[in-house]
Amino acid sequence: MATKLVVNCSTGTTTEVELTAEEVAQREVDSAAYATAEAARQAQVTAKASAKASATAKLKALGLSDAEIEALV
């Protein structure tokens, strides 16, 4: 069972407490949301890299040098 560390700032006492069923459920929701968000982030990075490579190839086909392309992209 996952736990959390709780410090009572008034007494200075720190305790390790098991998560409640509600907290465990929320962690599972958060974890699923993270997986979805991470997949979207990765897809965005891949799409951006792909678009950049495509744009670079098209600019080269037009006769631009690598230095000229670098100045534009």
Place this chain on the structure above:
Amino acid sequence: MAAHNLISTITVGSGGSATIDFTNIPQTYTDLLVVSSLRTDAAVGYQTSRMKINGSTSNMTVKNMYGAGGGPGSATITTYLLVGYITGSSATANVFNSQNTYIPNYAGATYKSISSESTANNNSTTLYAMDISVGLWSQTAAITSLSLYPESGSWAQYSTASLYGIKNS
């Protein structure tokens, strides 16, 4: 300079911890400062660090600017309180992030502003991230508890967080 008074420090033990919670925060200071060095056990290079105020993630608005693997960017977040980027278990071993979160007028009856800065260190030229964010908790209740939690996974052993109370006089 305003006095910084250490209220409490927590260091995570060998079993890890889902959250780091400061409860029963004294209402005798002007501002709060959370200084932390954190790492998540999630298998990522870096991810976000988040905070609950009085157990809540509602009524939050955050604007942030970040620099990460995909390049710099910015975002508006309303579903949680982002307070930084943290190092994950795929990063260099034994490297932790650096994170400061400042909360002025935490005991007052107005909405609470939160400002944070962080770096997800990696001791490497790759897999690192930084973040500057400003948030608003649109609630008037005095802040009595803060909970730090990672986007996924748990805090790794030796993660630490210290809560300071700041007095203007």
